[in-house]
Amino acid sequence: MQVKVTCMIPWRSELTGDHQIPDGMTIREFVEEKEIAWDQEALVTVNDRIVQESYVLKEGDHIYLLVPVVGG
Amino acid sequence: MKILRINMSDLTYREEEVPADKLLLGGRALTSRIIKEEVPATCHPLGPNNKLVLSNGVLTASMASSAERTSLGGKSPLTGGIKESNAGGTAGLKMGRLGLRAIIFEGIRDDFYTVYIDKDGVRFEKADDLLGKRVSESAQLIYEKYGKNVGLYMIGVSGERKMNTAAMANADKDGSPTRFCGRGGLGAVAGAKGIKAIVFNDEGVEKNRPKNPDVYKEALKQYSLSLRENPGTGKLFPELGTAAMVRSTNKLGALPTRNFSTGSFEHYKSISGETLREIILERGGEGTPTHNCMPGCAIRCSNIYPDKDGKAVTSPIEYENIGLLGSNLGIGDMDQIVELNRLCNELAVDTIETGAAIGVAMEAGLLEFGDFEGARQLLLDLEADKPMGRIIGGGAELVGKIYGVRKVPVVKGQAMPAYDPRSIKGLGVTFATSPQGADHTAGQTVRAQVDHHSPEGQVKISQKSQVVNTIYDNLGLCYFAAGAVGPNLDMLARLITGYIGVEVTADDIKNMAKQTLKDEHEFNRMAGFTKAHDRLPEHFYEEENPASGTVFDVDQEEMEAIGVEGNHAG
Ligand code: SF4
Numbered sequence: 001m002q003v004k005v006t007c008m009i010p011w012r013s014e015l016t017g018d019h020q021i022p023d024g025m026t027i028r029e030f031v032e033e034k035e036i037a038w039d040q041e042a043l044v045t046v047n048d049r050i051v052q053e054s055y056v057l058k059e060g061d062h063i064y065l066l067v068p069v070v071g072g
Numbered sequence: 073m074k075i076l077r078i079n080m081s082d083l084t085y086r087e088e089e090v091p092a093d094k095l096l097l098g099g100r101a102l103t104s105r106i107i108k109e110e111v112p113a114t115c116h117p118l119g120p121n122n123k124l125v126l127s128n129g130v131l132t133a134s135m136a137s138s139a140e141r142t143s144l145g146g147k148s149p150l151t152g153g154i155k156e157s158n159a160g161g162t163a164g165l166k167m168g169r170l171g172l173r174a175i176i177f178e179g180i181r182d183d184f185y186t187v188y189i190d191k192d193g194v195r196f197e198k199a200d201d202l203l204g205k206r207v208s209e210s211a212q213l214i215y216e217k218y219g220k221n222v223g224l225y226m227i228g229v230s231g232e233r234k235m236n237t238a239a240m241a242n243a244d245k246d247g248s249p250t251r252f253c254g255r256g257g258l259g260a261v262a263g264a265k266g267i268k269a270i271v272f273n274d275e276g277v278e279k280n281r282p283k284n285p286d287v288y289k290e291a292l293k294q295y296s297l298s299l300r301e302n303p304g305t306g307k308l309f310p311e312l313g314t315a316a317m318v319r320s321t322n323k324l325g326a327l328p329t330r331n332f333s334t335g336s337f338e339h340y341k342s343i344s345g346e347t348l349r350e351i352i353l354e355r356g357g358e359g360t361p362t363h364n365c366m367p368g369c370a371i372r373c374s375n376i377y378p379d380k381d382g383k384a385v386t387s388p389i390e391y392e393n394i395g396l397l398g399s400n401l402g403i404g405d406m407d408q409i410v411e412l413n414r415l416c417n418e419l420a421v422d423t424i425e426t427g428a429a430i431g432v433a434m435e436a437g438l439l440e441f442g443d444f445e446g447a448r449q450l451l452l453d454l455e456a457d458k459p460m461g462r463i464i465g466g467g468a469e470l471v472g473k474i475y476g477v478r479k480v481p482v483v484k485g486q487a488m489p490a491y492d493p494r495s496i497k498g499l500g501v502t503f504a505t506s507p508q509g510a511d512h513t514a515g516q517t518v519r520a521q522v523d524h525h526s527p528e529g530q531v532k533i534s535q536k537s538q539v540v541n542t543i544y545d546n547l548g549l550c551y552f553a554a555g556a557v558g559p560n561l562d563m564l565a566r567l568i569t570g571y572i573g574v575e576v577t578a579d580d581i582k583n584m585a586k587q588t589l590k591d592e593h594e595f596n597r598m599a600g601f602t603k604a605h606d607r608l609p610e611h612f613y614e615e616e617n618p619a620s621g622t623v624f625d626v627d628q629e630e631m632e633a634i635g636v637e638g639n640h641a642g
Contacts, residue, residue, distance in 0.1 A: 008319050008320070009308075010308075010311060010312070010346070011307065037303070038521075039521045040302070040303065040304075041303045043320060043519070043521060044521065045323065045324070048323065048324075048325075049523055049525060050324070050521060050522060050523050050524055050525075051523065052521075052522075052523075053521075064323055066319065066320040066323060066324075067308055067312070067316045067317070067319070067320055067345075068303075068304055068308070068519055068555070069304050069308050069309060069312075069314060069316050069317060069519070069552075069555070070314070070317070070512075070516045070518055070519050070551070070552070070555075
């Protein structure tokens, strides 16, 4: 199964592109497999919505790894 | 630690010991407590019964990273409610070294003074030579007169004219007067009291030392380590600053665009943190993408923006300013945003309120969205004291009323920061229910890994964030450290215990913050606020944000339970 990633974290830009993943993989498993700490290093959206860690990825999903800072 | 009470009507002062019941109160906790206890809630904000309170956080002047913030409080001429606005910079550090936890300004007058404070006491000096000038020029005159190393607060022409948008400036570690207690028009309260500037000279004063150095050192080590190791505080803030948010909020449909009519901007890339960094690095010279507003801040979210010749234009270029003076005005050129930001700084007006006010003027058709020259002219009109400038200087709500505009992004009279509440609904709850009016620093939720487009659970998240933000405001800590500190309030408790030598627990810190929110809601109730004020403007409930496809639909009753009448804040 294939998903698409757009990574906005500057030092992990190599993640941007298509990724092959096994069926049934959750978003948290995917993110952690890429060595990004869940709820720490990225705000994660799938198809433009922020998702829970238990979200099971589907064919063609578009994952965004957004930078986790706040404005001031 | 002492509290200094200054009467501006007769130019007298007296020092008081911090009373026992206020020993653990600092920053916002102290400004709000004093305002609640001493200011009649129904008073006129610019009248003799309002007070202006400057208070250091509990950790201010401890030299722990990012801990030198000071709160300014009073009854707000913009919202008519209680107000606290805090900033980094260096003045708090100097004030703390002089042994002052807080300064309470009372009385009013028509002329202007510089209040000069050193180890020998307070001097009042006529400030006529500082009036009518840009902030950088007045600051220069202050440095020439009192020396390069003084700390300062000052108002600009906006405060002299008692405008709702008037802020109070203080200087960063390089002496540049570009850190602002911006929100709620407290610069106008200072103006009404005849305070043009407050100057701190800490020459000949001993450094502050922690009362329990062993506990302090250990806690400081742990705190500094977490700041270094956390990816946000260790890498993202120093590299991209808060402007890193642009791409995130644009993606979430929350980047205010053309008077909050939608949440994504076609030119978002050219106003992103990445572009900002590129421009600064490419131009070099005096510019830097990584800069600290106060000595010792390890996070260094600030920057200095250079012009094409490498000369510093202004500092810092932050997310909120990019949002309100950029996309909100349909302006997608970084140099243009920076120029508007620079002018706001020079006039000492709140960038958020001013950006929103110009946005409403654009909505009214006074000028086109994207009209940079027109926006710039409005700020020059403000400086020249022309009628149009007075109108913009009155803030977004006033502009809306004068020009019959229905869509005005304010709550309790105060403009929203750069998040569309239909897309980050937790922030919508904060805007609606915070005693401060629309304010992201009163309960920031955007960082949470939750579906920001869904109405579910947002009241809880906002309620929790309102407490967390208040904790940081009370301690004098920059909220940007929160990402690294996380839920580890014990670490902060030990830092405080070590610094002030009184045993403090994580629960104490939390309870103090909850009490602060209660104090503020109580003041607002006495000032006449009801649950009818705990709402967003009507159009956010009825008109979809096209970028997110959502309206604001959080349950009203649930919101009211944490607002001014519910007062279950915590
Ligand atoms: S993180 Fe930024 S705003 Fe906060 S203290 Fe450091 S430089 Fe100042």
